[in-house]
Amino acid sequence: MWPFFDKRGKKGDRGEDLPEPNDGPPDSTRPQGLCPRCGKQSSFESLGHLPLSFETVMMALPGRDMEPTDDPLDRVASLRCRNCRQATAVIEEKWVGERHHTQSKSGTIWWKGVYWWPLPDLRVPAGVPNPIAAAFAEAVRALTANCPRAALVMGRRTLEAIAVDKGQATGSLADRVRALSATGALHPTLAEWATEVRLAGNLGAHFDLMSTVSTDDAKAMLAFVRELMRFLYELPTQLARVRAQRQP
Numbered sequence: 599m600w601p602f603f604d605k606r607g608k609k610g611d612r613g614e615d616l617p618e619p620n621d622g623p624p625d626s627t628r629p630q631g632l633c634p635r636c637g638k639q640s641s642f643e644s645l646g647h648l649p650l651s652f653e654t655v656m657m658a659l660p661g662r663d664m665e666p667t668d669d670p671l672d673r674v675a676s677l678r679c680r681n682c683r684q685a686t687a688v689i690e691e692k693w694v695g696e697r698h699h700t701q702s703k704s705g706t707i708w709w710k711g712v713y714w715w716p717l718p719d720l721r722v723p724a725g726v727p728n729p730i731a732a733a734f735a736e737a738v739r740a741l742t743a744n745c746p747r748a749a750l751v752m753g754r755r756t757l758e759a760i761a762v763d764k765g766q767a768t769g770s771l772a773d774r775v776r777a778l779s780a781t782g783a784l785h786p787t788l789a790e791w792a793t794e795v796r797l798a799g800n801l802g803a804h805f806d807l808m809s810t811v812s813t814d815d816a817k818a819m820l821a822f823v824r825e826l827m828r829f830l831y832e833l834p835t836q837l838a839r840v841r842a843q844r845q846p
Contacts, residue, residue: 623742625688625711626675634716636682645676645685671699673709689713717742723828725835730759730827737820746816753819760830783830 624631629642649670657667671692678685688711691698695705717739722731737752758771764783766774778784 623686623688623711623714624677625690625709626677627708627710629677633679633682633684634686634714635679635684638679638681640679640681642677642679642686645678647673647675647690649673650689675709675711687715712744714742723824723832725831726827727759727763727831730756730763733759734820734823734827737816737823741813741816741820744813746811746813749816750811750819753816753823756823757826760826764830 622631623634624642626644626647629644630640631642632638633640633642649668650673651671652668653671654666655669656664658664673690675688675690676685677688690709690711693699693708693710694702696702697705722734726734733752733756737749737756740746740748740752754771757775761767761771761774761778764778766777768774769777775784
């Protein structure tokens, strides 16, 4: 599950109930969160849904004997953002109680989003070279598809692409991060975090029965990579723009 924080009872400027804040995109069960289109925290209205796959179950209909009936297992829902008024398509799986429908047959049925279109939060800071932006976008897509290990691996690859762009193209990634710190390209604190990104990427890449990779791990790592790109590319780009505007 994407983490969210309970603020029920809070009111907006017009006295309206505010949606429950949510760090991730919405689904039918939790129709609030970050809009993949406008990137704003919002609530969503359902425009309907369409089943995609089914299992056949025997069901007694009113006035009839038991008959085979198609029971939806996953579906696509259309959720419209109340901020930008545009819709997002969400592929949803059926869950029963706290388990996937394949593991439980009794409990409350609800729908969990597993894929969104358009893909959320693919924006990268200004000035980031295309190869780096492409690696980061793939990491975000992996996270959106609930593949945290793949997201960690691509986050590490993004860091590697940054090192190459900054002139450190040979040696282990650990050595390259140290070299970037030694030359002043990375602030020591950023270098320490970059080391954590490298280690987390290794965790995602290598099989270990004793280690687990959570969505929160991947989200935290990608949040840092985004800030690293902002520090290395966006801020210098903004500074150059301001200086250019000052020229007579």
